[in-house]
Amino acid sequence: MVAAQVASGVRAEPVRLTSAVVLSLAASAVAFLAARCGLRRAGGAFLAVATAGYAAEWVGVRTGVPFGEYSYTSVLKPQVGGVPVVVAVAWGGMGLAAHAVATVLAPKRRGWRWALGAVALTAWDLFLDPQMLRLGLWTWADGGTYRGVPLSNFAGWLLVSFLIMVLIDVVVGPRFPGVSRGLVALYAVMAAMETLAFAVVFEPRDVVVAAAGGVSMGTFAALAWRRAWRR
Template sequence: MSAAASTRHVPHHRSGGVLAAWAAGATGIVAQMIFPFTDGGTPTLTILSVMLLATASLVHVTVTRGPVALLALVVVAGGGGLVAEAVGVHTGVPFGSYAYAGTLGPQVIGVPAVVPLAWLMMAYPALLVARRLIGRHRAAVPVVAAWALTSWDVFLDPQMVDAGHWRWAHPTPSLPGVDDIPLTNFAGWLVVSLVMCVLLDRLVGPPRRGPGDALPFTVFLWVYASSVLAHLAFFGRPPVALVGAIVMGVVAIPLAVDLWRHRRQR
């Protein structure tokens, strides 16, 4: 769905917010398109893309769900991500022992400020994707959303480790094909993501009448498809591309099929 189409029947005072969200998302995607030609992304590109896509989520949740949902997203996803990472980097719980290299800009309590923005950036699309796929089975929404969010890290962590942004003290045992990233990391992500998504599902309400959720769905599918392609063709990690394609594809492929079917029925 185009940005123009998504603004139909939207009150004038909100249509500008819809366009701003799409503009931020599109610019963030363009920034990520440059990653493969810079050896996995420079720190500046990495920070810029996360900030833009996080902005897209923040503007979209404000326009479609209001200020209470915005506050919930900032506190639960942004604040919760910061707390989890701060505890993790200082204690090794729940992700395992790791250290940041100091290459990702300013830090807050030992965590690069961009990192909680990354949690926020993808927690919101993951929640909405789960709601779209699960429908009436509400109890399962946080579980599917947590899987969607955690599966993204199968792509993210190898890329960031290879770029030298952080390192693991004990990188084994690891997922088959995802070398240098311990299983404890994904277990920790799943736990944190589940707590985060349970809270978000309670606090972030359904959309108002208007633009719908085409933007977060687009961001989620873009991250999936581009991550598979990047690891397969540019980052020198075909096994990561395969494992990530399967693990994140559990959610991304049904979403793509559902959207395609819905479009054909219109």
């Protein structure tokens, strides 16, 4: 995943490696969770999150709710109903990682866990949206204040991410068998990888995105990493 992400920043056609990054992310997330609760529940949680993410995107491109008015270009394929399949896969992979981070930070308080997980997952979009816009994978109807992204997008992410955190808890079950350190590490690696990519790899570089995403994801990663390795 790291190799594909770095290569995507230096090759002339980086979009070809986008799917490789996402598929590696998703496979790693499912494997780490399966080691804790079995492949059936891990696969079920991933499919539930991917389906929820796809549904939110399907509604979003048609109505502008909950993210704002946007549309996908034809670059990412295959697409179903105007939504690239790889986008749903990305929701699934990072959804599981963000849930693990939140579970470390609030293991016994479900409401706090769902809220923290929603913010942790939304923090990833501080990197994701600017990166995908520069690759021409989607467009916003009216642009926005954060690197061309409207603030409504992040409000929508918080809402969908909160529902995803609830969904993972429901599918995995109330007796969650401990937190996967692998998922926490996956979140931390993604935070570091995206920060370095925007700071030194991508052309043109973007220190604003590197700082915003790095501080946001990095804070969650550092706190979760510290607590996870104390267990």
